[in-house]
Amino acid sequence: MMNNPVVKWIDHRLPIITMMNKELNEYPTPRNLNYWWNFGSLAGIVLVIMILTGIILAMQYTAHVDYAFDSVERIMRDVNYGWMIRYIHANGASFFFIVVYIHIFRGLYYGSYKAPREILWMIGVLILLLMMATAFMGYVLPWGQMSFWGATVITNLFSAIPLVGDTIVTWLWGGFSVDNPTLNRFFALHYLMPFVLVGVVILHLWALHRFGSNNPIGIDAKGPQDKIPFNPYYTVKDAFGLGVFLLFFAGFVFFAPNYLGHPDNYIPANPLSTPAHIVPEWYFLPFYAILRAIPDKLGGVIAMFAAIAILFVLPWLDRSPVRSGKFRPVFRIFFWLLFIDCLILGYCGAKPAEGQWLWYSRIATFWYFLHFLVIIPLLGIMERPRTLPSSISQPVLEQPAE
Amino acid sequence: MKKFLAPALGVALTMGLVAASPSVSQAAEGVAIPSHSWSFSGPFGHYDKIQLQRGFQVYREVCAGCHGIKYIAFRNLAALGYSEDEIKAMASDYLIEDGPDDDGEMFERAGKPSDLFPDPFPNEKAAAAANGGAAPPDLSLIAKARAGGPDYTYALMIGYEDPPADFELLEGLNYNKYFPGHQIAMPSPLYEDAVTYEDGTAATIEQMSEDVTAFLMWTAEPTMEQRKETGIKVMMFLIIFTIILYIAKRKIWADIH
Numbered sequence: 001m002m003n004n005p006v007v008k009w010i011d012h013r014l015p016i017i018t019m020m021n022k023e024l025n026e027y028p029t030p031r032n033l034n035y036w037w038n039f040g041s042l043a044g045i046v047l048v049i050m051i052l053t054g055i056i057l058a059m060q061y062t063a064h065v066d067y068a069f070d071s072v073e074r075i076m077r078d079v080n081y082g083w084m085i086r087y088i089h090a091n092g093a094s095f096f097f098i099v100v101y102i103h104i105f106r107g108l109y110y111g112s113y114k115a116p117r118e119i120l121w122m123i124g125v126l127i128l129l130l131m132m133a134t135a136f137m138g139y140v141l142p143w144g145q146m147s148f149w150g151a152t153v154i155t156n157l158f159s160a161i162p163l164v165g166d167t168i169v170t171w172l173w174g175g176f177s178v179d180n181p182t183l184n185r186f187f188a189l190h191y192l193m194p195f196v197l198v199g200v201v202i203l204h205l206w207a208l209h210r211f212g213s214n215n216p217i218g219i220d221a222k223g224p225q226d227k228i229p230f231n232p233y234y235t236v237k238d239a240f241g242l243g244v245f246l247l248f249f250a251g252f253v254f255f256a257p258n259y260l261g262h263p264d265n266y267i268p269a270n271p272l273s274t275p276a277h278i279v280p281e282w283y284f285l286p287f288y289a290i291l292r293a294i295p296d297k298l299g300g301v302i303a304m305f306a307a308i309a310i311l312f313v314l315p316w317l318d319r320s321p322v323r324s325g326k327f328r329p330v331f332r333i334f335f336w337l338l339f340i341d342c343l344i345l346g347y348c349g350a351k352p353a354e355g356q357w358l359w360y361s362r363i364a365t366f367w368y369f370l371h372f373l374v375i376i377p378l379l380g381i382m383e384r385p386r387t388l389p390s391s392i393s394q395p396v397l398e399q400p401a402e
Numbered sequence: 403m404k405k406f407l408a409p410a411l412g413v414a415l416t417m418g419l420v421a422a423s424p425s426v427s428q429a430a431e432g433v434a435i436p437s438h439s440w441s442f443s444g445p446f447g448h449y450d451k452i453q454l455q456r457g458f459q460v461y462r463e464v465c466a467g468c469h470g471i472k473y474i475a476f477r478n479l480a481a482l483g484y485s486e487d488e489i490k491a492m493a494s495d496y497l498i499e500d501g502p503d504d505d506g507e508m509f510e511r512a513g514k515p516s517d518l519f520p521d522p523f524p525n526e527k528a529a530a531a532a533n534g535g536a537a538p539p540d541l542s543l544i545a546k547a548r549a550g551g552p553d554y555t556y557a558l559m560i561g562y563e564d565p566p567a568d569f570e571l572l573e574g575l576n577y578n579k580y581f582p583g584h585q586i587a588m589p590s591p592l593y594e595d596a597v598t599y600e601d602g603t604a605a606t607i608e609q610m611s612e613d614v615t616a617f618l619m620w621t622a623e624p625t626m627e628q629r630k631e632t633g634i635k636v637m638m639f640l641i642i643f644t645i646i647l648y649i650a651k652r653k654i655w656a657d658i659h
Contacts, residue, residue, distance in 0.1 A: 031658060073473050073543070076625065083625040084632065232654050240651045243644030250640055254633025255445050258546060266547035266622075267539075276582070 023209055028227035029234055030215035032392050036110075037213065038241035039103040044201060045242060046096045051194050053089040054138075061141065063187035065180045068143035069268040087257040093135050094260045095249050097283035100128060104311075109335055111323030112214040118315040120207035125311045127200055132284070134193040137186040139281055144265030149278045151178045151186070157291070160298040177271065218324030219388055226392035277352060285349030286342050289361040290368070292353040303365065310372045317372055319380030327386040331379050334371060341367045433580055435550040435557050438612070442619060445634065448627055449620055451483040456599055457617025458482060460610045463597050465541060468533060468588075470521035471621050473542035477515040481624055489515050496520055534574050536587040545615065545622040552619045554580065559611035562590035 002008065002017065011017040060079050062071035075082035104124070107113055113121035140151045155172050159165040174181030212221070221227050228234075252259060260282060264275050280288050287304050294300035310317075325332045341364050348361035441450040458479070461471070476493035484492070493513035498520055501508035513520075521540075523529035529537035548554045561580035565571050575585040595605045603609060619626075 070473075076623075077473060077478075083623075083629060087629075228658060233658065236647065236651045236654050240644065240647040243640060243647045247637070247640050247644060250633065250636045254629055254636060257629070263547050263549050263551070266543045 023205075025229065025231045027209065027212075027230040028221075028224070029213055029230045030221060030392055031226060031228045031233075032215050032217060033213060033234070033237075034216050035237075035241060036102070036106040036216075038238055039099050039106060040208075041238045042241060042245055043096065043099045043103055046092060046099055047194065047197060047201065050089065050092050050096060051198075053085050053092065054191070054194065056085050057089055058191060061187075063141070063184050065143060065183055065269070068141060068183060072142045084253070087253045091249065091252045091257060091260060093138065094281070094283065095245075095252070096131065097135070099245070100131065101283070104128070105339060107214075108338075109325045109332075110214055110216060111218050111318070111320075111325065113315045114318065114323050115315070116211050117207070117214065120204065120210075121315060122312055123200060123204045123207055125308065127197065127204060128311075129308060130193055130197050130200060134190060134197065135281065135283065137190040137193070139265075140183065140186045141190060142265060143183065143269045145267040145269055145273075145275050146262045146265040146278070148178060148269035148271065149275055150280055151182065153278050154280075155182075157297075157301045157304075160301045162298070214323060215392060216324060216326060217389060217392055218322065218326070219392065222391040222393075279350060282346065282350070285347075286345035287349070289345040289349035290365045292349075293358065293361040293365040303369075307368060310369070314372065314376070318376045320383065320385065322385040322388065327388055328379070328383055329386065330383045334375050334379065338368070338371045341371070435553050435580060438553050438556050440552060440616065440619070442616070442626060445630055447630060449481075450616065451481075452601060453613050453616045454482045454620050455484075456601070456603060456610075457613035457615070457620075459597055459599065460592075460614040461541070461617055464591055464610075465614065466519075466522060468522055468529075468538040469541045470523075471519045471542045472521055472540050473518070474621050474624075475516060475518050476513060478624060481620070486515070493517060534587060538588065541618055542621050545619040547622075552615050555618055556611050556615040558586075559592060559615065560607060 002011070002021075007017060057075065060071065060075045060082065062068055072086070075086050077083075079085075107121065107124070136150070136154060140147045155169055155178065158172060159169045161168060170176060172182070173179065174185060212227075262279060262281075279285075287307060290307050291300040291304040294303045320328065320331070322328055325335055344364045345361060345368065348357050348364060351357035353361070441448060441453065461469075476489050476496075479489050479492065480486070493515050496513035496517070496519075497510045498513045498517050499508055500511050503509055521529075523532060523537075526537045545552045545555050550557070557580040558578060561578045563577060563579055565577035565584070569577065569584070571577055572585055575587060576589050577584055578586045592607045592610050594607060596610060597605050599605055623629075
């Protein structure tokens with residue numbers, strides 16, 4: 001293709017072909033990446049799926065409290081394949097979080113946040129925050145009972161801010177309760193944020209390509225024998241992973257499309273009738289549990305945001321020179337304890353905040369912060385890591401099963 | 403590298419199960435809802451058109467007095483197997499408010515297939531006033547809007563019984579085994595032979611409950627059959643697509659391992 005004179009002419013002036021060839025084709029990648037490394041590109045693909053289905057839905061959706069619910073039902077019933085587009089979008093949100101959560105835990109296990117990838121990691125945390133804001137506002141749009149009451153509960157959190165809290169909440173709502181102005185601005189922002197996400201994802205990739213991917217062994221490449229070109233090796237591997245992902249995704253979209261949703265959201269929003277239990281979408285449950293675990297409202301809000309903010313400083317909390325959990329026997333145990341802790345938090349988040357569940361979420365919240373603030377820094381000092389291999393290709397060549 | 407795939411899928415599944423917990427806990431609040439087998443259950447499930455017609459009859463003759471199905475148009479009944487003429491005739495039995503006409507007056511006319519089913523009450527306040535303060539909900543989406551789905555709708559229909567001796571039932575409410583809190587404003591809507599089925603099916607409470615539930619599942623999700631049929635094709639494509647990609651991956655990586 002580079003011999004085509006037109007392409008040559010363009011590339012000389014705007015070297016976009018050279019750039020794509022360098023970053024997507026030749027891009028040297030560690031030869032030993034396992035399937036946990038599939039979830040980054042997978043997350044990118046899900047973002048594209050969400051934007052495409054979202055734009056189509058926006059063409060049929062009406063952002064008004066009197067028409068929003070009906071317009072969604074119209075999409076489900078009268079728009080050709082509207083049910084499919086909406087179910088892909090609704091389940092896509094859940095699968096986006098599944099993929100991204102796996103991607104984050106992979107980064108935690110293999111120490112992908114460590115130097116020189118701190119900014120790459122921090123941009124990733126920012127992506128998570130933007131995703132959460134986008135998903136929250138998207139869930140409000142169908143204007144069902146959980147949409148309305150979820151929006152009420154979450155926006156009310158800001159009233160915990162001293163002095164200006166109530167003013168901020170009024171400003172967020174655009175009125176004195178969650179109402180039409182709230183729905184309108186949530187729709188505007190829900191349409192805007194994914195494109196901001198795309199921009200931040202480009203920064204994420206830019207930072208990634210500065211030093212290249214981390215790898216399961218966590219040591220730097222010693223030479224060209226440790227790396228292979230991205231294409232065809234990782235393009236075909238990512239494509240296979242995409243196939244497996246789509247099987248699961250299609251399974252939910254076509255055969256259990258409402259499994260991950262809440263039945264109350266098929267009841268139109270009613271400001272006069274509060275549901276027995278207001279539960280956020282499953283991907284917010286661990287944070288919801290942390291919020292409710294703290295007996296003080298402001299304290300709960302701070303703890304919830306701190307649970308994410310703490311990830312920003314993780315590269316400086318973990319002082320261990322070894323990246324990969326593979327060579328950190330004690331860290332590995334605590335990694336899995338943290339994973340279980342997050343599952344427990346998620347389970348508690350779905351239960352009413354009373355009795356035993358409140359205590360379980362308090363213990364799990366305590367453990368979550370203990371892990372990052374005490375255990376991780378201490379392990380960096382006290383743990384004796386196993387001997388690292390001398391290069392990436394050495395263990396790969398000696399143990400082909402890796 | 404294959405061995406890494408299993409845990410990845412495991413995690414995805416685990417997260418899916420964790421995700422399921424809210425709906426499970428919701429269902430567990432009252433009495434456990436017994437699961438019922440439906441013609442539309444499972445990936446190959448289909449609506450039974452004859453059953454939907456019977457369910458529609460139960461809706462029209464029993465439920466429609468108080469409950470609307472506002473998302474359903476008469477033309478949609480073609481999916482139940484009715485012919486165009488039958489639908490026209492059925493629609494014309496209803497009076498629909500239309501207008502304003504050229505004089506600015508609202509007027510009533512016979513229904514057309516493109517009309518939505520009219521609500522039994524002019525507004526929610528009127529519906530509440532006529533029903534002891536609780537407006538009967540629209541039933542279009544009811545089979546998706548309650549934990550347990552159609553199993554719950556069916557259970558509610560057959561769940562009316564005398565309250566236990568120590569149960570204090572509030573004035574004007576009725577005891578239902580499966581309703582959360584057991585006190586429901588709606589009195590038992592069905593009794594033996596409440597309708598006379600044209601196809602001769604015995605109209606027991608169980609039969610009518612099952613039929614009307616199937617009908618309400620259809621009103622909640624009329625595109626379900628299309629969804630499942632498309633899903634089967636998509637899954638078959640994806641399985642072949644993924645196998646080919648796996649083979650391609652093995653071939654391309656052969657010189658690396």
